[in-house]
Amino acid sequence: MRYLIFFSIGAGLWLLLTLTLRIDTLIAGAVVVILASIIFGGYFTGRPVKFLQPHRIIWFIIYIPFFIWYMLKANIDVAYRVLHPGRPIKPGIVKIRTTLKTDIAKVFLANSITLTPGTMTCDIDGEFLYIHWIWVQSEDITEASKIIAQPFEIFLRRIFE
Amino acid sequence: MISPLGWLIIWIGILFDILGTVGLIRFPDVYNRLQASTKCVTLGTFGIMIGIFLLKGFSPMGIKALICGAFLLLTSPVAAHALMRGSLHFGQKMWKGTVIDQYGVEKLGGAQIEKED
Amino acid sequence: MSLIFSILAIGGFMCLFRIYKGPSIADRAVGVDIMGVLFVGITALSALFYDLPYLMDLAIALALFSFIGTIALAKYLEKRSLDD
Numbered sequence: 010m011r012y013l014i015f016f017s018i019g020a021g022l023w024l025l026l027t028l029t030l031r032i033d034t035l036i037a038g039a040v041v042v043i044l045a046s047i048i049f050g051g052y053f054t055g056r057p058v059k060f061l062q063p064h065r066i067i068w069f070i071i072y073i074p075f076f077i078w079y080m081l082k083a084n085i086d087v088a089y090r091v092l093h094p095g096r097p098i099k100p101g102i103v104k105i106r107t108t109l110k111t112d113i114a115k116v117f118l119a120n121s122i123t124l125t126p127g128t129m130t131c132d133i134d135g136e137f138l139y140i141h142w143i144w145v146q147s148e149d150i151t152e153a154s155k156i157i158a159q160p161f162e163i164f165l166r167r168i169f170e
Numbered sequence: 171m172i173s174p175l176g177w178l179i180i181w182i183g184i185l186f187d188i189l190g191t192v193g194l195i196r197f198p199d200v201y202n203r204l205q206a207s208t209k210c211v212t213l214g215t216f217g218i219m220i221g222i223f224l225l226k227g228f229s230p231m232g233i234k235a236l237i238c239g240a241f242l243l244l245t246s247p248v249a250a251h252a253l254m255r256g257s258l259h260f261g262q263k264m265w266k267g268t269v270i271d272q273y274g275v276e277k278l279g280g281a282q283i284e285k286e287d
Numbered sequence: 288m289s290l291i292f293s294i295l296a297i298g299g300f301m302c303l304f305r306i307y308k309g310p311s312i313a314d315r316a317v318g319v320d321i322m323g324v325l326f327v328g329i330t331a332l333s334a335l336f337y338d339l340p341y342l343m344d345l346a347i348a349l350a351l352f353s354f355i356g357t358i359a360l361a362k363y364l365e366k367r368s369l370d371d
Contacts, residue, residue: 025237026347028230084186084213087206091193100202101270123247124212129205130247131254131273139273141201141254148270180332184294187325191301194321200313203305207321215328222335234343235331241350242327249320249357256364257313 012050019045068167075164076121083126090143101145102131105138105154108162114169121161128157176224183217186210199265199284200257208250215242258282288336295329316360323353 019042027034090097109115119130119138127143140157147153190210197203219239226232263284264271271281299322306318327350334342 022237025233026344028233080209080213083209084189087193087209088186088189091189091196091206096196096198098197098202098267100199100265100268102264102273103270104272104276119251120244120247123250124209124243127205129201129208129254130251131258132277141205143202143205145269180291183328184291187328188294188298191298191321191325194305194318195301200311200317203314204317207317211321211324215324215331218328218331222331225335231334231340231343234340234347238327238331238343238347238350241347242324245350245354246324249354249361252358252361253313253316253320253364256361257316260313260364260367262311262313 011053012046015050015053016042016046065168068164072164072168076124079121079125079160083124086126097144099144100141101148102139102141103145103148103153104150105140105157106136106150107138107154107158108136109165109170111169114165117165117169118158118161121165122157125161172224172227176221178221179217179224180221183214183221185214186217187214190214198267200262201254201264204250204254204257208246212242212246215239291332292329295325295332298325299329313364316357316364319360320353320357323349323356327353 020038023038023042027038107115107118109118115133115138119133122138122140123129129141131139131141133139138158140153142153142157146156187210190207193206193210194203197206216239219235219242222235223232223239226235258273258278261282263282266284268283271283274280274282302318302322302325306315306322309315309318327346330342330346330349334340334346
């Protein structure tokens, strides 16, 4: 089952990349995608049907503009810090706790934290994340978790769990 | 209507690109440089890709630009995360104005902060 | 058009300055990573300006190889610590 879904995603990507229906590109694509799904299909998610439920897809579509808005805010923040002559930075590494359970949700949380204002993931260890923060507002673990991870966890819990 | 919007997004992307590289020059240690330049350059290049998609529409070039932008958005934070972890384990010291280093205290045996001199 | 390329070239030179100057190997690795992402943007823009669609394929391949190269650099840094 998971090999079949991996194969259909790969074939769709190949068709988008080539955008032709000539027979030779189709044969080459089929060979490459079958090889790739034999080798890498085993690493794919165990329950692929879970991610096709409509409410997860709707929450994901809501998540995208939210995320892009946070990215724009992050960039204006960095631009302010770069162009300010006094270089207003107070960096540090703090530890936060996340309530997400599955691996894929943690990966998305780490990527979202990296691209949002002033924070960047260093390492994940079980339910703890180590965050490099360019302007440390709080060294306490619960308060830092509330500031950094709370806005994304609301969305990611509904999408992936 | 679409075309000026595409050019505007391309120009915003270029502006953020150049700000990110200025941050690469100005900030004091590896971690702050990585932080500033990864955010700005990722959004800048993503903006260039979105602008090309808006200018070209659903032609082969536009769709490839969209795929390339999505790919950058997925891989660039992972690369930055790997570099940061690598330089922490490498033993790179943090800037002397750093206030707290919980990772060094818990994982590497002592905070990795430069001494004040 | 030449204005856009000159601005991006200035960015590339700033990365080169960091690679030349950087006090440690980690700084140079950061410079290489950022320069890779910047060059993806330059390649995509030249595909737009000169109207050569195959340069967009080149941009996708460049993004892939830049990612793999950065991961390799990071693994190298992680295994090789400063005191040996």
